[in-house]
Amino acid sequence: MKLKEFIESKRFESFIIALIIIxxxxxGLETEKQVMDAVGPVLIMIDRIILAIFTIEVLAKLWVYRLAFFKSPWRIFDFIVVSISLIPATGNLSVLRALRVLRVLRLVSAFPSLRKVVGGLVAALPGMGSIVMLMLLVFYVFSVMATKLYGGLFPEWFGSIGASAYSLFQIMTLESWSMGIVRPVMVHFPYAWIFFVVFILCTSFTVLNLFIGIIVSAMQAEHEGHATEEREEMLARQNEIMKEIRSLKQSLKPQSG
Structure with a gap:
């Protein structure tokens, strides 16, 4: 079996997926002190063996695809993740030890369904620009208003635009927004609930739904694009088969005559 056929085979892909899961x-077990005290050397050895296999896999793909290797963003991602794992995590580079967990993200590149989801998210990024600008504008307007309205009595929450923006972000996430912020403010400003409810409606329910809509439409477009590519590949195969059938018919005609 050729090397290219081997690394593109389903068995090899399943083997790599199993290694990623292991x-x-x-x-995860390396983060548990009791487990490391008991079987730490074994886990480290397994990690090094798996890293060696991943390295051989990347080198084999580099050998097979050459420069075409870097045309696939998923192969580039695998290359970067494995390269980070090979850098000695000592001294100032000890933070790279924590980045070894990025190898788990290789599951995304291994499953086509996950690749489609990530592709949809990436495709949605350009359309999110206008939504982000709208969100920033809404935050700025409400932050200025909150600072002027409530900054005098509640400087910790609304003493500056930055503090107001942070407090409003907490309110947008609906995390302890009522008992933690709004009700204390309403003790001095009984109608403050109108301001905060309008803010929540503008952000949590309106703008965030726009985000979701853009992501869903981008994923749908990504799915349709993959379906179109599959149809084109199928038509190309059918055309090749028809050409082979025609050539066979032409080659058989003299014999029948």
Missing amino acids: NAVTL
Whole structure:
């Protein structure tokens, strides 16, 4: 079996997926002190063996695809993740030890369905620009208003535009917004609930729904694009088969005559 056929085979892909899952488990176990005291050397050895296999896999793909290797963003992602794992995590680079867990994200590149989801999210990024600008504008307007309205009595929450923006972000997430912020403010400003309810309606329910709509439409477009590519590939195969059938008919005509 040729090297290209081997690394593109389903068995090899399943083997790599199994290694990624095993590696995810071992990396999680390494965070437990009791487990490391008991079987730490074994986990480290398993991690190094898996990293060696990943390195061989990337090198094999580099050898097979050459420069075409870097045309696939998923192969580039695998290359970067494995390269980070190979850098010695000592001294100032000790933070790279924590980045070894990025190897688990290789599951995304291994499953086509996950690749489609990520592709949809990436495709949605350009359309999110206008929504982000709208969100920033809404936050700025409400932050200025909150600072002027409530900054005098509640400087910790609304003493500056930055503090107001942070407090409003907490309110937008609906995390303890009523008992934590709004009700204390309403003790001095009984109608303050109108301001905060309008803010929540403008952000949590309106702008965030726009985000979701853009992401869903981008994922749908990504799915339709993949479906179109599959149809084109199928038509190309059918055309090749028809050409082969025609050539066979032409080659058989003299014999029948």
